[in-house]
Amino acid sequence: MRLAPYPSGALHIGNARMVVLNNEYVNKHDGEVYLFYDDTIGSPKSLRNTPKAKYVLPEAYDLIKDGLEWLGVKYTKVFYKSDRLELYYEYCEKLIKDGIAYVCFCSAGDFKNKFKDQKKPCPHRAQSVEKNLKEWNFMLEGKYEETTAVVRLKTGMDQKDPAVRDNIIMRISEAEHPRVGNKYLVWPMLEFSWAIDDYLIGITHIIRGADLVKEDFIEDFIWDHFGWKKAEFLHYGRIKFPDMKLSKTEARNNIQKGLYEGWDDPRTWSLQSLKKRGIKPEALKESLLSLGMSISGITFSTGWLYSKNKDLIDEISDRYFFVEDPVLLEIDEVPFEEYMAEPMLLPSNPKKGKRIIKGKVSNKKLKIFISKKDANKLKVGQILRLKDLINIQILSIDLKNNNVTSYYHSLELNREYSIIHWVPYDSNIKVKILKPDGVVSNGYGEINLKSIPLNTTIQFERYGFVNPIKLENDELFCYFTH
RNA sequence: GACCCUAUCGUCUAAUGGUCAGGAUAGUAGGCUUUCAACCUGCAGAUCUCGGUUCAACUCCGGGUAGGGUUACCA
Numbered sequence: 001m002r003l004a005p006y007p008s009g010a011l012h013i014g015n016a017r018m019v020v021l022n023n024e025y026v027n028k029h030d031g032e033v034y035l036f037y038d039d040t041i042g043s044p045k046s047l048r049n050t051p052k053a054k055y056v057l058p059e060a061y062d063l064i065k066d067g068l069e070w071l072g073v074k075y076t077k078v079f080y081k082s083d084r085l086e087l088y089y090e091y092c093e094k095l096i097k098d099g100i101a102y103v104c105f106c107s108a109g110d111f112k113n114k115f116k117d118q119k120k121p122c123p124h125r126a127q128s129v130e131k132n133l134k135e136w137n138f139m140l141e142g143k144y145e146e147t148t149a150v151v152r153l154k155t156g157m158d159q160k161d162p163a164v165r166d167n168i169i170m171r172i173s174e175a176e177h178p179r180v181g182n183k184y185l186v187w188p189m190l191e192f193s194w195a196i197d198d199y200l201i202g203i204t205h206i207i208r209g210a211d212l213v214k215e216d217f218i219e220d221f222i223w224d225h226f227g228w229k230k231a232e233f234l235h236y237g238r239i240k241f242p243d244m245k246l247s248k249t250e251a252r253n254n255i256q257k258g259l260y261e262g263w264d265d266p267r268t269w270s271l272q273s274l275k276k277r278g279i280k281p282e283a284l285k286e287s288l289l290s291l292g293m294s295i296s297g298i299t300f301s302t303g304w305l306y307s308k309n310k311d312l313i314d315e316i317s318d319r320y321f322f323v324e325d326p327v328l329l330e331i332d333e334v335p336f337e338e339y340m341a342e343p344m345l346l347p348s349n350p351k352k353g354k355r356i357i358k359g360k361v362s363n364k365k366l367k368i369f370i371s372k373k374d375a376n377k378l379k380v381g382q383i384l385r386l387k388d389l390i391n392i393q394i395l396s397i398d399l400k401n402n403n404v405t406s407y408y409h410s411l412e413l414n415r416e417y418s419i420i421h422w423v424p425y426d427s428n429i430k431v432k433i434l435k436p437d438g439v440v441s442n443g444y445g446e447i448n449l450k451s452i453p454l455n456t457t458i459q460f461e462r463y464g465f466v467n468p469i470k471l472e473n474d475e476l477f478c479y480f481t482h
Numbered sequence: 483g484a485c486c487c488u489a490u491c492g493u494c495u496a497a498u499g500g501u502c503a504g505g506a507u508a509g510u511a512g513g514c515u516u517u518c519a520a521c522c523u524g525c526a527g528a529u530c531u532c533g534g535u536u537c538a539a540c541u542c543c544g545g546g547u548a549g550g551g552u553u554a555c556c557a
Binding site for chain 2: 004005038040043044116117146147148150159164165170172173209210213238287290291292294296300303310314315319343347348389415418419421460462
Protein backbone atom coordinates (compact mmCIF):
# COMPACT_ATOMS: atom_id res chain seq x y z
CA MET A 1 0.00 0.00 0.00
CA ARG A 2 1.04 3.61 -0.12
CA LEU A 3 0.79 6.85 1.78
CA ALA A 4 0.53 9.59 -0.78
CA PRO A 5 0.55 13.00 0.85
CA TYR A 6 0.77 16.16 -1.19
CA PRO A 7 3.62 18.10 0.43
CA SER A 8 1.93 21.47 0.72
CA GLY A 9 2.19 21.55 4.48
CA ALA A 10 2.24 19.47 7.64
CA LEU A 11 -0.17 16.56 7.91
CA HIS A 12 -3.28 17.53 9.83
CA ILE A 13 -5.91 15.56 11.69
CA GLY A 14 -7.83 15.04 8.47
CA ASN A 15 -4.86 13.63 6.57
CA ALA A 16 -4.13 11.47 9.58
CA ARG A 17 -7.17 9.34 8.85
CA MET A 18 -5.66 8.25 5.55
CA VAL A 19 -2.39 7.46 7.29
CA VAL A 20 -3.94 5.57 10.18
CA LEU A 21 -6.20 3.50 7.95
CA ASN A 22 -3.37 2.49 5.66
CA ASN A 23 -1.17 1.67 8.61
CA GLU A 24 -3.85 -0.42 10.29
CA TYR A 25 -4.57 -2.32 7.10
CA VAL A 26 -0.90 -3.08 6.58
CA ASN A 27 -0.42 -4.21 10.17
CA LYS A 28 -3.46 -6.42 10.07
CA HIS A 29 -2.50 -8.17 6.87
CA ASP A 30 1.22 -8.22 7.36
CA GLY A 31 1.74 -5.97 4.38
CA GLU A 32 4.01 -3.11 3.48
CA VAL A 33 3.39 0.57 3.05
CA TYR A 34 5.48 3.03 1.05
CA LEU A 35 5.75 6.74 1.59
CA PHE A 36 5.15 8.27 -1.81
CA TYR A 37 5.38 12.04 -1.92
CA ASP A 38 2.73 13.10 -4.39
CA ASP A 39 4.75 16.18 -5.24
CA THR A 40 3.58 17.09 -8.70
CA ILE A 41 3.62 20.70 -9.69
CA GLY A 42 0.17 21.77 -8.46
CA SER A 43 -1.39 24.93 -9.78
CA PRO A 44 0.21 26.42 -12.88
CA LYS A 45 2.34 29.50 -12.52
CA SER A 46 -0.31 31.79 -13.92
CA LEU A 47 -2.76 30.80 -11.19
CA ARG A 48 -0.36 30.95 -8.28
CA ASN A 49 -1.53 34.23 -6.85
CA THR A 50 -5.03 33.11 -6.00
CA PRO A 51 -5.68 32.09 -2.38
CA LYS A 52 -6.67 28.60 -3.50
CA ALA A 53 -3.43 27.98 -5.34
CA LYS A 54 -1.88 24.68 -4.43
CA TYR A 55 1.82 24.10 -4.57
CA VAL A 56 4.62 22.15 -2.97
CA LEU A 57 6.18 23.67 0.12
CA PRO A 58 9.83 22.65 0.56
CA GLU A 59 9.64 22.22 4.33
CA ALA A 60 6.57 20.03 4.02
CA TYR A 61 8.65 16.96 3.17
CA ASP A 62 10.20 16.95 6.62
CA LEU A 63 7.03 18.05 8.38
CA ILE A 64 5.28 15.03 6.92
CA LYS A 65 8.08 12.70 7.92
CA ASP A 66 8.00 14.05 11.48
CA GLY A 67 4.26 13.61 11.66
CA LEU A 68 4.47 10.00 10.52
CA GLU A 69 7.18 9.30 13.03
CA TRP A 70 5.06 10.74 15.82
CA LEU A 71 2.18 8.52 14.72
CA GLY A 72 4.50 5.55 14.80
CA VAL A 73 3.99 4.68 11.14
CA LYS A 74 6.68 2.52 9.60
CA TYR A 75 7.13 2.62 5.83
CA THR A 76 9.59 0.52 3.91
CA LYS A 77 10.37 2.72 0.90
CA VAL A 78 10.22 6.38 -0.03
CA PHE A 79 9.33 7.68 -3.49
CA TYR A 80 9.01 11.13 -5.00
CA LYS A 81 6.73 11.79 -7.89
CA SER A 82 9.09 14.55 -8.99
CA ASP A 83 11.79 11.92 -9.60
CA ARG A 84 9.67 10.06 -12.07
CA LEU A 85 8.73 12.51 -14.80
CA GLU A 86 10.59 10.54 -17.49
CA LEU A 87 8.44 7.53 -16.71
CA TYR A 88 5.24 9.48 -17.24
CA TYR A 89 6.63 10.83 -20.50
CA GLU A 90 7.44 7.32 -21.64
CA TYR A 91 3.99 5.94 -20.92
CA CYS A 92 2.24 9.00 -22.22
CA GLU A 93 4.07 8.53 -25.50
CA LYS A 94 2.97 4.89 -25.58
CA LEU A 95 -0.64 5.94 -25.11
CA ILE A 96 -0.28 8.40 -27.97
CA LYS A 97 1.32 5.78 -30.18
CA ASP A 98 -1.50 3.39 -29.32
CA GLY A 99 -3.90 6.04 -30.56
CA ILE A 100 -5.56 6.37 -27.21
CA ALA A 101 -4.28 9.81 -26.23
CA TYR A 102 -4.10 13.08 -28.15
CA VAL A 103 -2.78 16.58 -27.84
CA CYS A 104 -5.64 19.02 -27.41
CA PHE A 105 -5.50 22.78 -27.90
CA CYS A 106 -8.98 23.66 -26.72
CA SER A 107 -9.31 26.13 -23.87
CA ALA A 108 -10.80 24.70 -20.68
CA GLY A 109 -14.01 26.64 -21.18
CA ASP A 110 -14.45 25.68 -24.82
CA PHE A 111 -13.80 22.03 -24.14
CA LYS A 112 -16.42 21.92 -21.44
CA ASN A 113 -19.11 23.97 -23.14
CA LYS A 114 -18.70 23.00 -26.75
CA PHE A 115 -17.63 19.39 -26.47
CA LYS A 116 -17.83 17.71 -23.08
CA ASP A 117 -21.33 18.94 -22.27
CA GLN A 118 -22.44 18.15 -25.82
CA LYS A 119 -20.81 14.72 -25.81
CA LYS A 120 -19.02 15.70 -29.00
CA PRO A 121 -15.37 15.15 -29.91
CA CYS A 122 -13.23 18.25 -30.22
CA PRO A 123 -11.36 18.79 -33.54
CA HIS A 124 -8.06 17.60 -32.11
CA ARG A 125 -9.40 14.21 -31.11
CA ALA A 126 -9.20 13.01 -34.69
CA GLN A 127 -5.57 14.00 -35.25
CA SER A 128 -3.30 11.30 -36.57
CA VAL A 129 -0.87 9.52 -34.31
CA GLU A 130 1.98 11.18 -36.18
CA LYS A 131 0.56 14.64 -35.65
CA ASN A 132 -0.04 13.91 -31.96
CA LEU A 133 3.49 12.65 -31.52
CA LYS A 134 4.87 15.73 -33.19
CA GLU A 135 2.79 18.05 -31.00
CA TRP A 136 3.67 16.03 -27.91
CA ASN A 137 7.33 16.60 -28.62
CA PHE A 138 6.68 20.29 -29.16
CA MET A 139 5.08 20.36 -25.72
CA LEU A 140 8.14 18.75 -24.18
CA GLU A 141 10.45 21.12 -26.03
CA GLY A 142 8.64 24.16 -24.69
CA LYS A 143 7.09 25.34 -27.89
CA TYR A 144 3.77 25.87 -26.13
CA GLU A 145 2.98 28.00 -23.13
CA GLU A 146 1.09 26.69 -20.17
CA THR A 147 -2.67 26.28 -20.66
CA THR A 148 -2.36 26.24 -24.45
CA ALA A 149 -1.88 22.52 -24.95
CA VAL A 150 -2.68 19.36 -22.96
CA VAL A 151 -2.72 15.63 -23.51
CA ARG A 152 -6.11 13.98 -23.18
CA LEU A 153 -6.94 10.32 -22.75
CA LYS A 154 -9.59 8.89 -25.07
CA THR A 155 -11.88 7.54 -22.40
CA GLY A 156 -14.78 8.49 -24.64
CA MET A 157 -16.73 11.69 -25.18
CA ASP A 158 -19.96 9.70 -25.02
CA GLN A 159 -19.37 8.48 -21.46
CA LYS A 160 -22.57 8.63 -19.47
CA ASP A 161 -20.69 10.26 -16.64
CA PRO A 162 -19.52 13.75 -17.64
CA ALA A 163 -16.76 13.54 -15.06
CA VAL A 164 -14.83 11.00 -17.10
CA ARG A 165 -15.00 12.27 -20.66
CA ASP A 166 -11.51 12.49 -22.20
CA ASN A 167 -9.71 13.61 -19.08
CA ILE A 168 -6.44 15.49 -19.18
CA ILE A 169 -3.44 13.35 -18.29
CA MET A 170 -0.56 15.75 -18.99
CA ARG A 171 -0.37 19.54 -18.92
CA ILE A 172 2.24 22.27 -19.11
CA SER A 173 3.38 24.18 -16.04
CA GLU A 174 6.04 26.86 -16.06
CA ALA A 175 6.16 26.95 -12.28
CA GLU A 176 9.35 26.11 -10.43
CA HIS A 177 9.43 22.93 -8.37
CA PRO A 178 11.29 22.88 -5.03
CA ARG A 179 13.07 19.62 -5.82
CA VAL A 180 13.63 19.69 -9.58
CA GLY A 181 13.43 23.39 -10.34
CA ASN A 182 12.54 24.23 -13.91
CA LYS A 183 13.88 20.99 -15.33
CA TYR A 184 10.44 19.83 -16.42
CA LEU A 185 7.77 21.75 -18.24
CA VAL A 186 5.19 19.03 -18.68
CA TRP A 187 3.59 17.45 -15.61
CA PRO A 188 1.11 14.62 -15.15
CA MET A 189 -2.30 14.84 -13.54
CA LEU A 190 -2.77 12.84 -10.38
CA GLU A 191 -4.86 10.01 -11.86
CA PHE A 192 -2.47 9.36 -14.71
CA SER A 193 0.66 9.34 -12.58
CA TRP A 194 -0.96 6.93 -10.16
CA ALA A 195 -2.08 4.63 -12.94
CA ILE A 196 1.58 4.27 -13.90
CA ASP A 197 3.14 4.27 -10.44
CA ASP A 198 0.71 1.98 -8.69
CA TYR A 199 1.51 -0.63 -11.29
CA LEU A 200 5.25 -0.03 -11.46
CA ILE A 201 5.87 -0.14 -7.73
CA GLY A 202 3.53 -3.06 -7.22
CA ILE A 203 0.71 -1.61 -5.16
CA THR A 204 -1.96 -4.20 -4.39
CA HIS A 205 -4.43 -2.15 -2.35
CA ILE A 206 -5.29 1.51 -2.50
CA ILE A 207 -7.21 3.24 0.25
CA ARG A 208 -8.44 6.63 -0.77
CA GLY A 209 -11.15 9.06 0.15
CA ALA A 210 -14.52 8.95 -1.51
CA ASP A 211 -13.69 12.25 -3.18
CA LEU A 212 -11.32 10.32 -5.44
CA VAL A 213 -13.62 7.51 -6.57
CA LYS A 214 -13.77 8.84 -10.12
CA GLU A 215 -9.99 8.62 -10.27
CA ASP A 216 -10.36 4.85 -10.03
CA PHE A 217 -11.92 4.91 -13.45
CA ILE A 218 -8.89 6.48 -15.13
CA GLU A 219 -6.49 4.11 -13.42
CA ASP A 220 -8.65 1.16 -14.37
CA PHE A 221 -8.91 2.37 -17.94
CA ILE A 222 -5.15 2.60 -18.34
CA TRP A 223 -4.50 -0.73 -16.62
CA ASP A 224 -6.99 -2.33 -18.94
CA HIS A 225 -5.32 -0.78 -21.94
CA PHE A 226 -1.88 -2.05 -20.99
CA GLY A 227 -3.24 -5.33 -19.69
CA TRP A 228 -1.71 -4.72 -16.28
CA LYS A 229 -2.58 -6.45 -13.06
CA LYS A 230 -4.97 -4.26 -11.12
CA ALA A 231 -4.84 -3.03 -7.59
CA GLU A 232 -7.91 -3.13 -5.39
CA PHE A 233 -9.62 0.10 -4.40
CA LEU A 234 -11.03 0.80 -0.96
CA HIS A 235 -12.75 4.03 -0.06
CA TYR A 236 -13.69 5.87 3.05
CA GLY A 237 -16.19 8.71 3.24
CA ARG A 238 -15.68 12.39 3.75
CA ILE A 239 -15.16 13.61 7.29
CA LYS A 240 -16.43 16.98 8.34
CA PHE A 241 -14.47 18.64 11.10
CA PRO A 242 -16.79 21.30 12.44
CA ASP A 243 -15.14 24.48 13.70
CA MET A 244 -11.74 23.57 12.33
CA LYS A 245 -10.27 25.05 9.20
CA LEU A 246 -8.43 22.05 7.88
CA SER A 247 -6.59 23.44 4.94
CA LYS A 248 -2.88 23.12 4.51
CA THR A 249 -3.08 25.89 1.97
CA GLU A 250 -4.86 28.23 4.35
CA ALA A 251 -2.53 27.30 7.19
CA ARG A 252 0.41 28.07 4.94
CA ASN A 253 -1.04 31.47 4.08
CA ASN A 254 -1.71 32.34 7.73
CA ILE A 255 1.77 31.29 8.75
CA GLN A 256 3.29 33.39 5.99
CA LYS A 257 1.21 36.36 7.09
CA GLY A 258 2.33 35.84 10.66
CA LEU A 259 -1.18 35.18 11.93
CA TYR A 260 -0.18 31.72 13.14
CA GLU A 261 2.89 30.91 15.19
CA GLY A 262 4.05 28.23 12.76
CA TRP A 263 3.18 24.72 11.69
CA ASP A 264 2.64 23.74 15.32
CA ASP A 265 0.04 26.43 15.92
CA PRO A 266 -3.03 24.71 17.36
CA ARG A 267 -5.25 26.31 14.77
CA THR A 268 -3.60 24.31 12.01
CA TRP A 269 -4.65 21.04 13.70
CA SER A 270 -1.40 19.64 12.34
CA LEU A 271 0.10 16.54 13.91
CA GLN A 272 2.85 18.82 15.17
CA SER A 273 0.32 20.98 16.94
CA LEU A 274 -1.46 18.01 18.48
CA LYS A 275 1.84 16.75 19.81
CA LYS A 276 2.55 20.15 21.27
CA ARG A 277 -0.84 20.18 22.93
CA GLY A 278 -0.08 16.94 24.68
CA ILE A 279 -2.32 14.73 22.59
CA LYS A 280 -0.99 11.18 22.52
CA PRO A 281 -0.63 9.58 19.10
CA GLU A 282 -2.46 6.50 20.37
CA ALA A 283 -5.47 8.63 21.23
CA LEU A 284 -5.57 10.10 17.74
CA LYS A 285 -5.14 6.69 16.13
CA GLU A 286 -7.88 5.10 18.19
CA SER A 287 -10.36 7.86 17.66
CA LEU A 288 -9.79 7.88 13.91
CA LEU A 289 -9.88 4.11 13.69
CA SER A 290 -13.15 3.93 15.59
CA LEU A 291 -14.75 5.75 12.67
CA GLY A 292 -14.18 2.67 10.56
CA MET A 293 -14.19 2.65 6.77
CA SER A 294 -17.75 3.64 6.06
CA ILE A 295 -18.22 5.40 2.76
CA SER A 296 -20.89 7.77 4.00
CA GLY A 297 -19.97 11.27 5.07
CA ILE A 298 -19.48 11.72 8.78
CA THR A 299 -19.00 14.50 11.29
CA PHE A 300 -16.01 14.25 13.57
CA SER A 301 -16.34 15.17 17.21
CA THR A 302 -13.25 16.38 19.02
CA GLY A 303 -14.90 14.93 22.12
CA TRP A 304 -13.88 11.41 21.04
CA LEU A 305 -10.27 12.41 20.67
CA TYR A 306 -10.23 14.25 23.97
CA SER A 307 -11.96 11.42 25.76
CA LYS A 308 -9.44 8.87 24.48
CA ASN A 309 -6.57 11.19 25.32
CA LYS A 310 -7.93 11.89 28.78
CA ASP A 311 -7.89 8.17 29.51
CA LEU A 312 -4.19 8.20 28.70
CA ILE A 313 -3.01 11.37 30.42
CA ASP A 314 -5.35 11.58 33.41
CA GLU A 315 -3.31 9.16 35.47
CA ILE A 316 0.06 10.62 34.59
CA SER A 317 -0.61 14.35 34.74
CA ASP A 318 0.34 16.07 37.98
CA ARG A 319 -2.15 18.50 39.45
CA TYR A 320 -1.45 22.16 40.07
CA PHE A 321 -3.35 25.27 41.11
CA PHE A 322 -4.06 27.92 38.53
CA VAL A 323 -6.45 30.85 38.56
CA GLU A 324 -7.59 32.39 35.32
CA ASP A 325 -8.17 36.17 35.20
CA PRO A 326 -7.06 36.66 38.81
CA VAL A 327 -9.14 38.56 41.35
CA LEU A 328 -7.55 39.65 44.63
CA LEU A 329 -9.10 38.12 47.73
CA GLU A 330 -8.20 39.50 51.17
CA ILE A 331 -8.86 37.47 54.27
CA ASP A 332 -8.89 39.15 57.66
CA GLU A 333 -8.70 37.80 61.19
CA VAL A 334 -6.50 34.90 60.26
CA PRO A 335 -5.40 33.34 63.55
CA PHE A 336 -1.88 32.32 62.59
CA GLU A 337 1.39 33.83 61.43
CA GLU A 338 1.98 31.66 58.42
CA TYR A 339 0.10 29.14 56.38
CA MET A 340 0.92 26.03 54.43
CA ALA A 341 -1.12 23.80 52.11
CA GLU A 342 0.04 20.37 51.06
CA PRO A 343 -2.04 19.14 48.15
CA MET A 344 -1.08 15.90 46.47
CA LEU A 345 0.65 15.93 43.11
CA LEU A 346 -1.67 13.21 41.92
CA PRO A 347 -4.50 12.18 44.28
CA SER A 348 -5.02 8.91 42.45
CA ASN A 349 -1.39 8.02 43.14
CA PRO A 350 -0.32 9.29 46.60
CA LYS A 351 3.12 7.79 46.13
CA LYS A 352 4.00 10.70 43.88
CA GLY A 353 3.99 12.89 46.95
CA LYS A 354 2.83 16.36 47.81
CA ARG A 355 3.59 19.90 46.87
CA ILE A 356 3.84 22.74 49.30
CA ILE A 357 2.16 26.09 48.92
CA LYS A 358 2.93 28.44 51.77
CA GLY A 359 3.20 32.04 52.77
CA LYS A 360 3.05 34.52 55.59
CA VAL A 361 0.14 36.23 57.29
CA SER A 362 0.79 39.86 58.19
CA ASN A 363 -1.38 41.68 60.68
CA LYS A 364 -3.81 38.79 60.59
CA LYS A 365 -4.29 39.53 56.90
CA LEU A 366 -3.80 37.02 54.13
CA LYS A 367 -3.93 37.89 50.44
CA ILE A 368 -4.53 35.43 47.62
CA PHE A 369 -5.83 35.33 44.06
CA ILE A 370 -8.90 33.48 42.92
CA SER A 371 -10.25 33.17 39.40
CA LYS A 372 -12.67 35.69 37.99
CA LYS A 373 -15.02 32.88 37.16
CA ASP A 374 -15.24 31.81 40.79
CA ALA A 375 -15.42 35.40 41.97
CA ASN A 376 -18.43 35.99 39.75
CA LYS A 377 -20.38 33.33 41.59
CA LEU A 378 -19.67 34.60 45.10
CA LYS A 379 -22.31 36.06 47.35
CA VAL A 380 -21.77 38.22 50.43
CA GLY A 381 -21.98 36.14 53.56
CA GLN A 382 -21.22 32.90 51.76
CA ILE A 383 -18.83 30.48 53.37
CA LEU A 384 -16.49 28.59 51.11
CA ARG A 385 -13.33 26.55 51.29
CA LEU A 386 -10.00 27.40 49.81
CA LYS A 387 -8.84 23.99 48.77
CA ASP A 388 -6.48 22.34 51.22
CA LEU A 389 -6.36 25.51 53.33
CA ILE A 390 -9.14 27.16 55.30
CA ASN A 391 -12.78 28.16 55.20
CA ILE A 392 -13.64 31.81 54.76
CA GLN A 393 -16.73 33.96 54.79
CA ILE A 394 -17.24 36.62 52.15
CA LEU A 395 -17.58 40.19 53.34
CA SER A 396 -17.64 42.31 50.21
CA ILE A 397 -17.37 41.86 46.48
CA ASP A 398 -16.08 44.54 44.14
CA LEU A 399 -15.76 42.97 40.73
CA LYS A 400 -15.05 46.27 39.01
CA ASN A 401 -11.79 46.57 40.88
CA ASN A 402 -11.22 42.84 41.04
CA ASN A 403 -11.26 42.91 44.79
CA VAL A 404 -13.03 40.67 47.26
CA THR A 405 -12.76 40.82 51.05
CA SER A 406 -13.55 38.15 53.59
CA TYR A 407 -12.62 36.91 57.01
CA TYR A 408 -11.38 33.68 58.42
CA HIS A 409 -14.13 31.26 59.34
CA SER A 410 -12.70 27.88 60.31
CA LEU A 411 -10.03 25.38 59.57
CA GLU A 412 -11.60 21.94 59.24
CA LEU A 413 -12.92 20.60 55.97
CA ASN A 414 -16.68 20.80 55.73
CA ARG A 415 -18.18 19.37 52.58
CA GLU A 416 -21.12 21.68 52.72
CA TYR A 417 -18.93 24.54 51.60
CA SER A 418 -18.00 24.67 47.97
CA ILE A 419 -14.30 24.39 47.26
CA ILE A 420 -12.36 26.77 45.06
CA HIS A 421 -8.76 27.06 44.00
CA TRP A 422 -6.37 29.85 44.87
CA VAL A 423 -2.83 31.09 44.39
CA PRO A 424 -0.79 33.12 46.90
CA TYR A 425 -0.59 36.86 46.27
CA ASP A 426 3.11 37.18 46.86
CA SER A 427 4.35 33.84 45.56
CA ASN A 428 3.18 32.77 42.14
CA ILE A 429 4.08 32.57 38.49
CA LYS A 430 2.42 34.11 35.47
CA VAL A 431 0.81 31.58 33.18
CA LYS A 432 -0.30 31.99 29.58
CA ILE A 433 -2.35 29.31 27.85
CA LEU A 434 -2.88 29.16 24.09
CA LYS A 435 -6.14 27.50 23.16
CA PRO A 436 -6.99 25.69 19.91
CA ASP A 437 -9.12 28.59 18.71
CA GLY A 438 -6.20 30.99 19.08
CA VAL A 439 -7.47 32.64 22.26
CA VAL A 440 -4.84 33.18 24.94
CA SER A 441 -5.89 32.94 28.53
CA ASN A 442 -3.88 34.57 31.32
CA GLY A 443 -3.58 33.93 35.02
CA TYR A 444 -1.40 32.95 37.92
CA GLY A 445 -0.22 29.52 38.91
CA GLU A 446 1.32 28.19 42.08
CA ILE A 447 5.04 28.74 42.50
CA ASN A 448 5.86 25.04 42.13
CA LEU A 449 5.24 25.38 38.42
CA LYS A 450 8.69 26.94 38.17
CA SER A 451 10.32 23.56 38.46
CA ILE A 452 8.16 21.24 36.42
CA PRO A 453 9.35 19.34 33.35
CA LEU A 454 8.27 20.89 30.08
CA ASN A 455 6.35 19.00 27.39
CA THR A 456 4.68 16.77 29.94
CA THR A 457 0.99 17.32 30.42
CA ILE A 458 -0.29 18.60 33.74
CA GLN A 459 -3.76 19.34 34.99
CA PHE A 460 -4.86 22.68 36.34
CA GLU A 461 -7.55 21.58 38.73
CA ARG A 462 -11.06 22.60 37.79
CA TYR A 463 -9.66 24.06 34.59
CA GLY A 464 -8.29 21.39 32.29
CA PHE A 465 -5.16 19.72 30.99
CA VAL A 466 -2.34 21.79 29.54
CA ASN A 467 1.06 21.05 28.09
CA PRO A 468 3.80 23.38 29.37
CA ILE A 469 5.93 24.54 26.45
CA LYS A 470 8.38 27.05 27.84
CA LEU A 471 9.37 28.92 30.97
CA GLU A 472 10.74 32.35 30.23
CA ASN A 473 11.03 35.54 32.27
CA ASP A 474 9.14 33.96 35.13
CA GLU A 475 6.25 33.18 32.87
CA LEU A 476 5.00 29.73 31.99
CA PHE A 477 3.62 29.31 28.49
CA CYS A 478 1.32 26.35 27.86
CA TYR A 479 -0.76 24.85 25.10
CA PHE A 480 -4.27 23.93 26.17
CA THR A 481 -4.85 20.21 25.80
CA HIS A 482 -8.53 19.77 26.63
C1' G B 483 -28.19 20.69 -14.67
C1' A B 484 -25.54 15.66 -15.65
C1' C B 485 -23.36 11.52 -13.28
C1' C B 486 -22.03 8.66 -8.90
C1' C B 487 -22.54 7.36 -3.78
C1' U B 488 -24.80 7.21 1.07
C1' A B 489 -28.99 6.93 4.84
C1' U B 490 -29.36 3.02 12.64
C1' C B 491 -29.70 6.98 19.37
C1' G B 492 -27.45 14.37 19.22
C1' U B 493 -22.59 12.34 17.16
C1' C B 494 -19.64 7.79 15.60
C1' U B 495 -20.31 2.72 15.10
C1' A B 496 -22.26 -2.79 15.67
C1' A B 497 -26.11 -6.48 14.45
C1' U B 498 -25.07 -15.00 8.57
C1' G B 499 -33.01 -12.33 6.67
C1' G B 500 -34.87 -14.30 13.08
C1' U B 501 -31.04 -9.87 19.04
C1' C B 502 -34.91 -7.12 24.10
C1' A B 503 -31.56 -3.27 17.88
C1' G B 504 -25.52 -3.68 21.16
C1' G B 505 -21.22 -0.34 22.24
C1' A B 506 -18.58 4.44 22.45
C1' U B 507 -19.08 9.59 23.16
C1' A B 508 -22.22 13.47 24.52
C1' G B 509 -26.65 14.33 27.90
C1' U B 510 -29.11 13.51 32.60
C1' A B 511 -29.91 11.73 38.02
C1' G B 512 -27.43 9.80 42.16
C1' G B 513 -22.93 7.85 44.73
C1' C B 514 -17.74 8.56 45.78
C1' U B 515 -14.07 12.44 46.20
C1' U B 516 -10.50 18.41 49.80
C1' U B 517 -10.94 19.17 41.40
C1' C B 518 -17.33 21.46 38.79
C1' A B 519 -12.13 16.40 36.87
C1' A B 520 -11.64 11.25 37.15
C1' C B 521 -14.19 6.89 39.02
C1' C B 522 -18.91 3.85 40.23
C1' U B 523 -24.54 3.10 39.62
C1' G B 524 -28.86 4.32 37.21
C1' C B 525 -31.98 6.95 33.33
C1' A B 526 -32.98 8.56 28.63
C1' G B 527 -32.03 8.19 23.43
C1' A B 528 -32.15 5.35 16.67
C1' U B 529 -33.36 1.65 11.99
C1' C B 530 -35.49 8.66 6.69
C1' U B 531 -40.34 7.70 3.96
C1' C B 532 -43.81 4.79 0.90
C1' G B 533 -44.47 0.30 -1.39
C1' G B 534 -42.76 -4.86 -2.70
C1' U B 535 -40.43 -9.95 -1.79
C1' U B 536 -40.63 -13.30 2.69
C1' C B 537 -43.41 -17.28 7.84
C1' A B 538 -39.92 -13.32 9.21
C1' A B 539 -36.70 -7.11 6.68
C1' C B 540 -32.12 -2.50 9.91
C1' U B 541 -30.57 -6.15 6.47
C1' C B 542 -32.99 -7.83 -0.25
C1' C B 543 -35.78 -4.94 -4.49
C1' G B 544 -38.34 -0.37 -6.50
C1' G B 545 -40.16 4.82 -6.02
C1' G B 546 -39.71 9.13 -3.08
C1' U B 547 -36.98 12.46 0.27
C1' A B 548 -32.54 14.17 2.37
C1' G B 549 -27.24 14.57 2.49
C1' G B 550 -22.36 14.12 0.22
C1' G B 551 -19.08 13.72 -3.98
C1' U B 552 -17.43 14.42 -9.18
C1' U B 553 -18.25 17.34 -13.46
C1' A B 554 -10.30 21.65 -12.52
C1' C B 555 -4.67 22.52 -17.13
C1' C B 556 -5.80 20.97 -7.61
C1' A B 557 -4.64 16.98 -4.98
